[in-house]
Each structure stands twice: as structure tokens, then as C-alpha cells.
Amino acid sequence: MYQVALIEDDIEIAELIKNKLNNIEFLSSIDIYEGPLTYLNSGKKAPIILLDILMPEMNGLNAIPILLEYDPDALIIMHTIKNNSETIFQSIRSGAVGYIDKQSSNIDYTKVFRSILNGGAYLTPNVAYKIVNYFQTKKNQFNSLTDRENQITDKIVEAKSYKDIADELNISINTVRMHIKNIYGKLQINSKYELIKLTKSR
Template identity: 40%
Template structure:
């Protein structure tokens, strides 16, 4: 049986207790340390008798963020595998964490058994992503023309105008159509994308979801 040494950096007491209670009864995973911050973890690290193999790391922490802490953690523990466990599922956080050195990325909505599975997969040399995270990563590399096929070329022109901060009147003038035509297109865009606001539309564009 594999014996995995785990550490956790998480500042939410409820999450701390949930993870600790779960791993405490597992025969193959031993939690060596739970710290509320990167700084606290690094301070306690020299006192540990054993070095953790896998680290569960939150992003929004007391003091330094988890993403900013990754280089410091890897400097002290170059062989450790870092799994992000966070509420942040935006593209920017995902790619910053992976580029900084995390090998896996999990949503905090992930069931405990799946977190266990992720730890075991990572310990065996693999990588593990929550399904929603994996989809975002795939979408990042899908050709833009395939992602945009859900909207018509004219609708995409209108989306580009909105993202650029133009008013409906400016978009209508640029495209040589009436203001009512622009509004009609926007209504259809919202319906197609199942959204209700300009903010949601801009976010989908920034996240490469349209």
C-alpha cells in the first residue's frame, strides 16, 4: 500500500476540519500539517520530521495568495506536487497557477473522494483537473473559429463592439445598420448564450467561451 504524506494550506476552518476529518481515517494518506497561510507553512516546515509529498493549496489566503506562494513553496520543496483546491475557476487563476508550478487544479465543490483520487493520481505521477476546469483548459486551445460558430458573423461583430466598450449607437453606425437591428441581434445573442447582461457577455468573451 502506498503511504502518501500530505500537507494543506487553507484558511477556512470549516474546510480545514472537513479535510482533516476525512484524511484522518484513510490508511494510505497521512496529513502532516494544516496551515492557514503560505508564510505560516514555511515557518513550520523546518520543524517537520517528514517532508510532504503532496500539497493542497488554496488561492485566497491570509497574507500571500496561493499562486504567489507557489514559487516559494517549490524553492523549499522542489519535489512536492501542488494541487490547487479553490473556489476560483476563472481562466486567469487557472493558468497562472499552472504556469507557476501547480500540477493539478480542483474546485472546492469537488467531493472528498475525488480529492483523495486526485492526490493518489498526482502521487503516481499524473495530473488531475475538475471536469469544469479541464473543459476551460481545452477551450483555451480550441481554434477561435470553432468557439465562435455558435454566433453568426454579424453577431460576433456586435460582440466585439460591446467588448471594446462601444455604445449600441456606435456599433450601429460602424455596421451601417439601425439601432433597432443592433438591439435585436443583442437579444438573440443573449438567448443563444443563455445570459442576461452585458457583463456576462463580456466575461464569456474574455474567457474564450464564445
């Protein structure tokens, strides 16, 4: 039997979720906390934390590393209306093992908790789609580059200077700059750092 800490500042929503979780046979108790600090100050440690993001006391994203420092074994599942790709990735990078868009209909909480407790992870289908679409979009962006632009991209990743690139490709520095401007426009980025970061993810 597992305890769940439900960290949610909207008490009405929290009570609705609690009622659903109470019907799951392998969960022993569901305690509601209006924010991460309230949970931390309680002195309790629940093995599973269902965590909202938009809260006045402390943002859920900022709370993840603090909660894991307090209890490294805690399994944190984000439960939020925020479903943009960057927020999803930041949550996972910070240590969350699940991400539920609470606007999704017919969430099977039993399936969610079984997946997590069996050592897996869980994403609601629309969240999983956003992740897949994100990487497909980035891949398609690189497909829009010309052979020359791909050559220059590779050399920038190799930390070559504009002069070195111009010399190696037998073109002028101004031509290199023109290609880089086109690359940035196609990839919707603004700096060499972003280009290198994006290249590593393709």
C-alpha cells in the first residue's frame, strides 16, 4: 500500500482527484497539501507525489529538485494544465517520472500509478505526442538546409571560426555570414550556442 501526497492549491480540484485515488486498491492514503512548502513543513514523506505547477507558494518546476533533496526516493508525477514542450522537458530533466495533462479526459489513474510503481514512466497521450512532434519538427527543420548550409553547420559545431570555414570551403567570410543568417532563419534560432544545442538533439 502506498501513500500519495497531492500538492495542489485548488482544493476543489484536489478533493475530486482524491476521491478518484481513494478507489485505487493499492493506495493507502491521499493527503492534500496546498503547496510544496506545506508538504515539506509537514515532516511527512510520501513515496508518490502528484505535483501541480502553477501555485502561488512555489512553482512546481522549482519544487522538483527541492522535493527530491528532501526525499530522493520520491516518485514525482506532474499534474498540471501546462503542456508546452519546454515545461514537459524541464520537468523530466529535473527528475519527474510522469506528466499528466489534467485537462485530458478519462485519465486512468490506476494505469498511471501502476506504470510508475513498476519502474516505468507515464505521459498522457497528448503530452507524449508533443514530445514526438517536437523532435520530428526539429528533424524536419534540418532537412530544409542546403548541402552547403549543412557543411557550415557541421563546421560551427566543430568550433571552427568564420575565417577557417571560409578558407576550408574556398568562399568569402561574407558568404559564410550569409549562409549562417539563412541557417538561423530556417532553424528559428539566434545564436551559435542554440545551433550547437539543436544539432545535438537531431
